[in-house]
C-alpha cells in the first residue's frame with residue numbers, strides 16, 4: 117500500500133447545468149478534512165491578465181468561444197493533474213463536460229467554426245488518451261431547465277444575464293445524453309443522480325445520500 121500522498125485519490129466529478137448548485141454542493145463537503153475540493157476556477161476565466169474571457173465569450177461568442185474554451189480546458193487540465201494528499205478529490209466539472217456539453221453545443225449551433233471544433237476535439241482526444249483524467253464517480257446534480265433559469269436570474273452573475281432559456285435547455289439535453297443515456301463510452305464512471313431541483317432547505321438529505329457513497333468509497337481507497 118503506497119503512502120496516502122501518492123495513491124491516486126478517489127476522484128469525483130460534480131456535474132450539472134448552470135445554476136444547478138454545484139458550488140453549494142462542494143461547499144457542503146468542506147467540513148471533511150479527508151476531501152480535497154477543486155471548485156470551478158471562474159475567477160481565472162474572469163481575469164486572465166486583466167481580460168474577462170467569460171464576458172467576452174458571452175458578449176461575442178462567435179469571436180471568443182474558441183479562446184474561452186481553450187483556456188477553460190487548460191484550467192480544467194490543471195485541476196485534473198493536481199495531486200491530492202487526501203484519499204478523496206472532488207472536482208467541479210471536468211474536461212468531459214467541457215467537451216461533451218459546452219464545446220458540443222457551441223459546435224452544433226455554429227458558434228465554433230468546424231476548424232475550431234476540430235482543434236478543441238483533437239486536444240481533448242490527445243489528453244484523454246495520454247493523461248489519466250478519469251473519474252471514479254460522477255455526481256450529477258440533475259435539474260429542470262426552468263428551475264435553474266430562474267436561479268441564474270436570481271443569482272444575477274452579470275455575464276450570464278443574457279443567457280436564453282433555450283441555451284439552458286440544450287445544455288440540459290447534452291448532460292442527459294452523457295450522464296443518463298450514457299452515449300459517450302470514454303467516460304465509464306458510475307453516475308450518482310441527485311435531484312437538484314430541491315431548494316436549499318430540502319437538499320441536505322440529497323447531499324447525505326452522496327456523502328455516504330463518497331466517504332464509503334474513500335475508506336476503501338485508503339484501506340486498499
Ligand SMILES: Cc1cc2cn([C@H]3C[C@H](O)[C@@H](CO)O3)c(=O)nc2[nH]1
Pocket residue numbers: 134156158170188192209210211213214218276
Ligand atoms: C468545463 C466547462 C465549464 C464551463 C462553464 N462555462 C460557463 C457557464 C457559466 O456561465 C460559467 C461558470 O460555470 O461558465 C462555459 O461556458 N464553458 C465551460 N466549460
